[in-house]
Amino acid sequence: MSAEPTKDRITCHILDTTLGQPARSVRVSLSLLSTSTASPGPLNPPPVFESTTDEDGRIKTWLPYSSATSSGEVPVYTLEDVFGSIKGTSRWTLKFDTESYFGGPDKTFFPEVVVVFNVAEGERYHVPLLLAPYSYSTYRGS
Numbered sequence: 001m002s003a004e005p006t007k008d009r010i011t012c013h014i015l016d017t018t019l020g021q022p023a024r025s026v027r028v029s030l031s032l033l034s035t036s037t038a039s040p041g042p043l044n045p046p047p048v049f050e051s052t053t054d055e056d057g058r059i060k061t062w063l064p065y066s067s068a069t070s071s072g073e074v075p076v077y078t079l080e081d082v083f084g085s086i087k088g089t090s091r092w093t094l095k096f097d098t099e100s101y102f103g104g105p106d107k108t109f110f111p112e113v114v115v116v117f118n119v120a121e122g123e124r125y126h127v128p129l130l131l132a133p134y135s136y137s138t139y140r141g142s
Helices: 079-084 098-102
Strands: 010-016 027-035 046-053 090-096 111-117 125-132 133-140
Touching: 010 090, 090 125, 111 125, 111 133
Parallel strands: 010 125
Antiparallel strands: 027 046, 027 090, 090 111, 125 133
């Protein structure tokens, strides 16, 4: 019997309410916006992570973002590394690439969905997104 893979402290799940099924292969970025401490520690500029939803529309783990213009240097920090340097409350943003998921700017009113939320030190957060071409809803899941 294998153990369930470890999940990061922040996870998300997207359901396409038009189709009544998980939204697969949606690109999502996770960014640290601010902390209640002076800086996010040794990681400057603030870290950005990315992932793509799986077959069940979920993201359980994040990879450090490396831009197409970076000079071959791949970031090596994890989300847990970032949380280890934060004391107190932090503010994060999830950015969902809905335009690509729906197939272009003429297929959806929202080219991206941006969710900004606060994270208390030591807590875990699950952010579900209920998505349709012309509406969305989100909440703090469990």
